[in-house]
Amino acid sequence: MKHPSARPESSAWANSALGETGLERLAFTLDRHLSVSDQLHSVLRRAIVEVRLLPGTPISENSICRQFSVSRTPVRTAIQRLAEEGLVDVFPQLGSFVAPISLAGLQDSHFIRRSLEVALLREVAPKWTPEMSRAMREAVAEQERVIAGNDPDGFFHADEAFHHLLGTFAGREGVWQAIMAAKVTLTRFHRYWAKPERLPDVIREHLAVVDALDRGDVAGAEQALTTHLDMVFVIFGQMPEDQRRNLSL
Amino acid sequence: MKHPSARPESSAWANSALGETGLERLAFTLDRHLSVSDQLHSVLRRAIVEVRLLPGTPISENSICRQFSVSRTPVRTAIQRLAEEGLVDVFPQLGSFVAPISLAGLQDSHFIRRSLEVALLREVAPKWTPEMSRAMREAVAEQERVIAGNDPDGFFHADEAFHHLLGTFAGREGVWQAIMAAKVTLTRFHRYWAKPERLPDVIREHLAVVDALDRGDVAGAEQALTTHLDMVFVIFGQMPEDQRRNLSL
DNA sequence: CATTTGCGACTTGTATACAAGCATACTAGG
DNA sequence: CCTAGTATGCTTGTATACAAGTCGCAAATG
Numbered sequence: 001m002k003h004p005s006a007r008p009e010s011s012a013w014a015n016s017a018l019g020e021t022g023l024e025r026l027a028f029t030l031d032r033h034l035s036v037s038d039q040l041h042s043v044l045r046r047a048i049v050e051v052r053l054l055p056g057t058p059i060s061e062n063s064i065c066r067q068f069s070v071s072r073t074p075v076r077t078a079i080q081r082l083a084e085e086g087l088v089d090v091f092p093q094l095g096s097f098v099a100p101i102s103l104a105g106l107q108d109s110h111f112i113r114r115s116l117e118v119a120l121l122r123e124v125a126p127k128w129t130p131e132m133s134r135a136m137r138e139a140v141a142e143q144e145r146v147i148a149g150n151d152p153d154g155f156f157h158a159d160e161a162f163h164h165l166l167g168t169f170a171g172r173e174g175v176w177q178a179i180m181a182a183k184v185t186l187t188r189f190h191r192y193w194a195k196p197e198r199l200p201d202v203i204r205e206h207l208a209v210v211d212a213l214d215r216g217d218v219a220g221a222e223q224a225l226t227t228h229l230d231m232v233f234v235i236f237g238q239m240p241e242d243q244r245r246n247l248s249l
Numbered sequence: 250m251k252h253p254s255a256r257p258e259s260s261a262w263a264n265s266a267l268g269e270t271g272l273e274r275l276a277f278t279l280d281r282h283l284s285v286s287d288q289l290h291s292v293l294r295r296a297i298v299e300v301r302l303l304p305g306t307p308i309s310e311n312s313i314c315r316q317f318s319v320s321r322t323p324v325r326t327a328i329q330r331l332a333e334e335g336l337v338d339v340f341p342q343l344g345s346f347v348a349p350i351s352l353a354g355l356q357d358s359h360f361i362r363r364s365l366e367v368a369l370l371r372e373v374a375p376k377w378t379p380e381m382s383r384a385m386r387e388a389v390a391e392q393e394r395v396i397a398g399n400d401p402d403g404f405f406h407a408d409e410a411f412h413h414l415l416g417t418f419a420g421r422e423g424v425w426q427a428i429m430a431a432k433v434t435l436t437r438f439h440r441y442w443a444k445p446e447r448l449p450d451v452i453r454e455h456l457a458v459v460d461a462l463d464r465g466d467v468a469g470a471e472q473a474l475t476t477h478l479d480m481v482f483v484i485f486g487q488m489p490e491d492q493r494r495n496l497s498l
Numbered sequence: 499c500a501t502t503t504g505c506g507a508c509t510t511g512t513a514t515a516c517a518a519g520c521a522t523a524c525t526a527g528g
Numbered sequence: 529c530c531t532a533g534t535a536t537g538c539t540t541g542t543a544t545a546c547a548a549g550t551c552g553c554a555a556a557t558g
Contacts, residue, residue: 307509309508309509310509310510311508311509321510325510325511339510340509340510341509341510341511342509342510342511343509343510344508344509344510345509345510
């Protein structure tokens with residue numbers, strides 16, 4: 001057995017064959033005045049979440065050392081943090097690999113995210129104010145602007161900002177951070193298989209939530225938010241077989 | 250300024266004055282065949298969660314090195330993991346300290362835990378079976394047995410087992426693990442200020458949930474679970490002022 | 499006497515060397 | 529040709545040395 005985890009033999013290995021580890025694109029000059037491990041953690045995390053590093057890609061400590069001209073210690077620190085977040089699987093004496101996007105993980109991630117966001121919504125609804133409505137509609141407007149610019153990175157950011165407002169309005173920033181941590185797997189999936197043609201629907205679904213809140217229709221808002229979030233499974237169902245193989249299911 | 254965090258000048262410092270760091274009781278011979286960092290992480294985590302190490306206690310890497318006769322590397326690894334879990338605050342060039350139990354953290358921890366457990370309950374209720382009922386009542390019976398034996402450690406374990414069943418019945422083990430991670434702050438609080446006289450009430454509240462589920466009364470079960478979990482704030486309100494000072498509020 | 503300045507003992511961050519295990523490729527033998 | 533054993537290069541885990549920053553106390557200075 002190669003190693004305990006199911007590792008896709010797909011393009012991840014091809015990538016690692018031609019380049020160093022598929023990280024050669026991560027050109028990033030780091031500031032030696034700040035913590036090296038923090039910067040490495042940030043760079044690697046973004047690369048994994050944005051699926052520029054496919055699931056199963058080997059993460060060689062030494063390769064990263066050579067690439068950034070630092071010692072193994074801060075690299076190890078960064079990888080250990082990623083492992084703690086569930087983004088990297090470490091197999092002693094074998095290697096470290098970008099964690100797979102499992103169906104089970106996706107379901108757990110979705111369940112937690114949906115439960116917590118609905119709970120936030122229920123807290124916010126009774127205190128709903130016109131200012132909140134304006135702020136959320138502004139966030140949606142920002143999304144529309146970004147769609148026009150064809151900027152996927154910007155859209156994900158704007159989408160996150162919209163949902164973040166729920167946490168802000170509820171006065172529970174800590175809960176939002178927990179949501180962010182839990183929905184990482186979900187985010188990776190969306191980044192991996194996002195369809196631009198769905199973006200207008202996202203806009204509509206977001207507006208449906210705000211409309212219901214404006215009407216004071218708590219149940220309707222909850223329903224709208226739930227169906228919006230559950231769309232990920234519709235998207236998943238539309239994913240062709242060969243695309244699924246790059247995930248571990 | 251000593252360091253950026255609010256550190257209580259309470260018994261934590263007294264402890265660190267007389268002993269090494271208050272860790273001298275952590276007599277624990279570790280197995281050199283297993284990962285040293287894993288074992289240290291486990292030992293320290295238990296000590297913090299069970300509040301044998303009070304909030305604010307300094308965690309000196311070198312002290313732990315001397316105590317267990319290992320190098321700083323695995324000690325650092327363990328502490329970094331604890332920092333990632335929010336159990337330790339690390340201040341570069343200053344020191345590492347057992348994280349305070351803040352009121353905000355307590356509220357977030359409670360909110361997440363309650364939201365997720367209620368969500369699990371809603372999933373389980375429609376598929377409720379007599380076998381599930383029996384399993385939960387057995388868990389409660391175990392708690393009653395442990396109460397008689399005056400074993401606080403055992404009670405917390407049995408209590409956790411009861412709630413764990415919800416995750417098991419829902420078939421969402423990953424969600425339960427997230428709950429476990431989120432409710433750490435809550436657990437620390439309960440361990441710090443648990444009153445034996447409340448234990449019979451816990452039994453009753455648990456049974457109320459099971460009774461409602463047996464009746465097919467989903468709303469009632471949800472209500473029972475919510476009030477049970479919300480009891481932590483009643484307990485908090487009963488805590489005398491001088492006891493609160495050991496927490497950072 | 500009050501203030502400041504420098505020394506020393508701590509802290510965490512980083513660099514490097516060594517130990518131990520696993521997978522693969524190669525070689526010798528059947 | 530096939531198989532078994534070995535050698536080599538990889539991986540992570542651990543140990544140790546050094547760098548850089550912070551705090552506190554003590555001594556020197558105004």
